[in-house]
Amino acid sequence: MAFYVVQFLTGLASAASLFLVASGLSIIFGVTRIVNFAHGAFYMIGAYIAFTLTERLSGAFGFWGSIVLAALAVALIGVLVEMVLLRRIYHAPELFQLLATFGLTLMVEDLVVLIWGPDDLVGRRAPGFKGAIDFFSQNIPSYDLFLIVLGPVVLGILWLLFQRTRWGVLVRAATQDRDMVAALGVNQKWLFTSVFAVGVFLAALGGALQIPRDAVHHAMDLRIIVEVFVVVVIGGLGSIVGAFVAAVLVSELNAFGILIFPKISIILVFLVMAVVLIVRPWGLFGKPEAAARKTPGLTVNPWRPLTSNERLASLAALVIAATLPLFAGNYALTVGSEIAIFVIFAVSLHFLMSVGGLASFGHAAYFGLGAYGIAFLAKMAGLPMIVCLLLGPLLGCMGAAVFGFFAVQLSGVYFAMLTLAFAQIVWSIAFQWVSVTGGDNGILGVWPEKWAASPSHFYWLALGVAALVTIALRIAVFSPFGYALRATRDSVLRSEAIGIDAKRIQWTAFVIAGTTAGIGGALFAYLKGSVFPDNLGISLSVDALVMVLLGGVETVSGAVIGAIVYKALNIWLVSQTDLSKLVLGGFIVLIVVVFPKGIVGMLEMLAQRRRKSSPPGSPLLAKPIESAE
Amino acid sequence: MKLTVQDLNSHYGPAHILFDIGFEVGEGEVVALLGRNGAGKSTTFRSIVGLVAQRSGRIMFEGKDVSAKPTHEIVREGLGYVPEERRIFTDLTVEENLEVGRQPKRPNAPHWTREKLFALFPNLGEMKNRPGGRMSGGEQQMLTIARTLMGNPSLVLLDEPSEGLSPKIVEQMVDAILTMKKEGVSIVVSEQNLHFARLISDRAYIIERGRICFGGTMAELDSRPDIRDAHLSL
Numbered sequence: 001m002a003f004y005v006v007q008f009l010t011g012l013a014s015a016a017s018l019f020l021v022a023s024g025l026s027i028i029f030g031v032t033r034i035v036n037f038a039h040g041a042f043y044m045i046g047a048y049i050a051f052t053l054t055e056r057l058s059g060a061f062g063f064w065g066s067i068v069l070a071a072l073a074v075a076l077i078g079v080l081v082e083m084v085l086l087r088r089i090y091h092a093p094e095l096f097q098l099l100a101t102f103g104l105t106l107m108v109e110d111l112v113v114l115i116w117g118p119d120d121l122v123g124r125r126a127p128g129f130k131g132a133i134d135f136f137s138q139n140i141p142s143y144d145l146f147l148i149v150l151g152p153v154v155l156g157i158l159w160l161l162f163q164r165t166r167w168g169v170l171v172r173a174a175t176q177d178r179d180m181v182a183a184l185g186v187n188q189k190w191l192f193t194s195v196f197a198v199g200v201f202l203a204a205l206g207g208a209l210q211i212p213r214d215a216v217h218h219a220m221d222l223r224i225i226v227e228v229f230v231v232v233v234i235g236g237l238g239s240i241v242g243a244f245v246a247a248v249l250v251s252e253l254n255a256f257g258i259l260i261f262p263k264i265s266i267i268l269v270f271l272v273m274a275v276v277l278i279v280r281p282w283g284l285f286g287k288p289e290a291a292a293r294k295t296p297g298l299t300v301n302p303w304r305p306l307t308s309n310e311r312l313a314s315l316a317a318l319v320i321a322a323t324l325p326l327f328a329g330n331y332a333l334t335v336g337s338e339i340a341i342f343v344i345f346a347v348s349l350h351f352l353m354s355v356g357g358l359a360s361f362g363h364a365a366y367f368g369l370g371a372y373g374i375a376f377l378a379k380m381a382g383l384p385m386i387v388c389l390l391l392g393p394l395l396g397c398m399g400a401a402v403f404g405f406f407a408v409q410l411s412g413v414y415f416a417m418l419t420l421a422f423a424q425i426v427w428s429i430a431f432q433w434v435s436v437t438g439g440d441n442g443i444l445g446v447w448p449e450k451w452a453a454s455p456s457h458f459y460w461l462a463l464g465v466a467a468l469v470t471i472a473l474r475i476a477v478f479s480p481f482g483y484a485l486r487a488t489r490d491s492v493l494r495s496e497a498i499g500i501d502a503k504r505i506q507w508t509a510f511v512i513a514g515t516t517a518g519i520g521g522a523l524f525a526y527l528k529g530s531v532f533p534d535n536l537g538i539s540l541s542v543d544a545l546v547m548v549l550l551g552g553v554e555t556v557s558g559a560v561i562g563a564i565v566y567k568a569l570n571i572w573l574v575s576q577t578d579l580s581k582l583v584l585g586g587f588i589v590l591i592v593v594v595f596p597k598g599i600v601g602m603l604e605m606l607a608q609r610r611r612k613s614s615p616p617g618s619p620l621l622a623k624p625i626e627s628a629e
Numbered sequence: 630m631k632l633t634v635q636d637l638n639s640h641y642g643p644a645h646i647l648f649d650i651g652f653e654v655g656e657g658e659v660v661a662l663l664g665r666n667g668a669g670k671s672t673t674f675r676s677i678v679g680l681v682a683q684r685s686g687r688i689m690f691e692g693k694d695v696s697a698k699p700t701h702e703i704v705r706e707g708l709g710y711v712p713e714e715r716r717i718f719t720d721l722t723v724e725e726n727l728e729v730g731r732q733p734k735r736p737n738a739p740h741w742t743r744e745k746l747f748a749l750f751p752n753l754g755e756m757k758n759r760p761g762g763r764m765s766g767g768e769q770q771m772l773t774i775a776r777t778l779m780g781n782p783s784l785v786l787l788d789e790p791s792e793g794l795s796p797k798i799v800e801q802m803v804d805a806i807l808t809m810k811k812e813g814v815s816i817v818v819s820e821q822n823l824h825f826a827r828l829i830s831d832r833a834y835i836i837e838r839g840r841i842c843f844g845g846t847m848a849e850l851d852s853r854p855d856i857r858d859a860h861l862s863l
């Protein structure tokens with residue numbers, strides 16, 4: 001019994017940091033509507049700076065002073081980030097802000113290694129809380145007890161801040177209606193900056209307080225950010241009480257999951273999150289979101305099919321790409337195959353995200369399922385490659401059919417979070433069901449048959465499939481189904497009013513996107529000769545998002561360009577520099593700030609500007625209007 | 630002149646909504662902006678306070694050009710705005726809603742306190758701690774006006790204050806607006822309801838399809854039934 005009590009208390013102690021970080025994320029999202037992916041990075045910097053300061057400043061005052069000082073320093077960094085970067089993109093499509101903060105996260109990951117080195121750093125113990133307390137012959141670290149008390153204290157302080165101060169009233173008002181707050185004479189800019197500073201302060205404090213418990217390392221940002229997303233979604237975005245309750249719930253699930261269900265301990269939290277989202281999509285303490293007001297004129301350029309000239313140009317590009325094996329070496333061909341595969345992956349997400357308006361944060365699940373499908377069929381059933389390639393993606397299709405059914409019941413951020421939860425569930429199964437999936441060791445030896453084994457043959461195969469998939473999805477975009485899907489994206493209510501079964505259309509789109517991603521995954525398994533849980537991991541899902549956003553989310557062909565540029569740059573940078581993440585992250589941030597419409601969106605804008613400025617009667621202006629849809 | 634609007638043009642995306650809108654409001658005057666649904670009344674107000682991104686033209690308030698300023702600075706000059714949709718903060722109590730609107734005293738405008746506003750709108754004083762979301766439409770309309778008055782404006786843009794209210798509440802609204810006028814607040818009120826406008830206004834403009842097509846005193850408007858019937862008939 002005493003053991004369980006101690007386990008419970010350990011869970012409560014872990015909840016403290018989680019709550020601090022989650023409440024910060026929640027506050028920031030509430031007012032600015034930014035899903036701050038860099039929140040984990042701020043948490044990590046907080047821990048690193050606190051580590052350095054505690055090494056320099058001695059004594060109890062030095063230790064506690066360092067913790068607070070570190071959090072303040074990071075809050076200052078947060079203010080800079082908000083003023084320099086985020087202020088420019090508050091009016092960009094919401095996912096762009098996610099992309100920008102993701103870029104920031106990449107940069108921070110390399111920067112901390114550059115400054116503090118790659119090794120784990122073990123920090124000082126907290127003065128006054130070094131020992132442990134005996135509880136029926138079980139030990140409880142006294143620092144844990146400190147954290148257990150700290151959580152509710154911070155909750156109380158935040159509650160007072162939001163209920164009893166003018167700042168808190170303004171923040172709550174802005175959470176509901178930013179424009180109205182401005183129309184009452186409040187300077188939104190500074191309100192946003194202060195909110196961001198408070199949120200980042202909480203994240204950094206959470207990180208700094210971890211140093212007596214855990215080693216500081218350069219991957220702690222990703223670990224916490226996923227958990228924090230889960231907490232915030234379970235608790236309800238924007239609710240601080242919800243963040244507290246959910247932090248306790250998640251920490252206790254982690255603490256007891258290992259004891260009671262060791263086989264599914266990782267899944268447990270995500271299962272709970274999925275159930276909460278399905279039953280109460282706005283979280284335990286959140287409020288149902290009012291129907292989002294669409295900004296008029298967001299997509300001013302109507303989509304149109306390619307003109308015959310553009311078709312010829314695309315065909316020429318494809319032909320040129322197909323000649324690569326004539327002059328390139330094996331390494332370049334392997335890279336080419338990988339890029340082609342990621343084009344498939346990116347266009348599948350683009351279909352769901354840009355055409356359907358459903359931004360999935362867990363699209364890698366279906367890519368990975370396709371890969372595992374191949375591994376099972378080829379390695380275990382021993383089927384021929386062609387059959388495998390046809391059947392393998394079906395695993396992605398089935399996964400998308402099951403998860404998609406639940407996911408399309410939600411929309412916006414909640415849809416994104418539910419897809420993330422499902423992807424994590426699939427990842428956990430692959431990771432923990434060692435007897436079937438090989439767990440972390442993956443499944444090795446999935447090689448293509450002879451006819452496709454040489455790098456050039458495989459490249460042609462990948463390129464051909466990528467071209468077919470891209471064409472097929474483009475045809476779907478401009479088919480009646482595509483029109484219906486875009487109608488549900490632009491207004492679910494209006495599309496239902498003209499007889500479109502919105503959920504069904506969205507579900508179908510989800511299955512199409514999942515199956516297509518599965519095709520990419522199937523090829524990927526053959527390319528690498530192996531399958532690992534990472535093939536369905538979060539970082540791969542994020543990669544897909546970045547590729548689509550980079551190309552331009554409001555364009556039809558952006559995903560293809562985005563995938564090529566991102567993947568090529570990524571591979572090239574890894575081979576050229578040790579600081580590839582820093583460069584890549586900086587590149588992403590730059591793109592977001594300078595070209596908020598993505599690469600293709602920018603090109604289209606330039607073309608349009610040229611068209612506008614050209615004198616009347618010019619061939620460009622005289623172009624028949626039929627080409628517009 | 631308290632407020633002068635010249636050549637105001639506004640767009641929503643590719644759609645041109647307002648065409649060369651121009652009108653004037655004198656010190657302490659109540660001016661009605663009359664027009665049918667969709668004529669451009671709300672867009673005119675939203676453009677004046679800077680809530681419409683794509684706009685051009687000149688907006689002079691108390692002799693200063695405010696057309697290039699962001700919304701919160703325009704409002705802080707003393708130009709209050711009461712939106713048609715009321716836009717009460719539903720999670721906030723009556724007192725908290727008022728707090729959001731609070732701004733420092735202004736030398737050239739009446740100073741409003743909670744107590745003074747609760748005297749003007751007695752209903753609000755009886756529900757200080759009620760969340761905005763649990764109030765009736767009439768109560769919300771009073772709260773949204775009171776909230777704007779907390780900013781001590783010297784001019785208020787009132788967007789369709791009588792819309793959807795019961796006759797009894799409309800009467801209260803007339804009294805409240807006349808009190809505001811007596812205190813020295815200049816008011817521009819947009820209305821579809823000519824009877825309501827007549828009770829409070831000194832002068833009127835008529836807006837139709839984004840253009841001003843009449844401007845004059847209420848008596849002049851009454852002497853032109855043709856204009857009234859062409860642009861305002863129900």
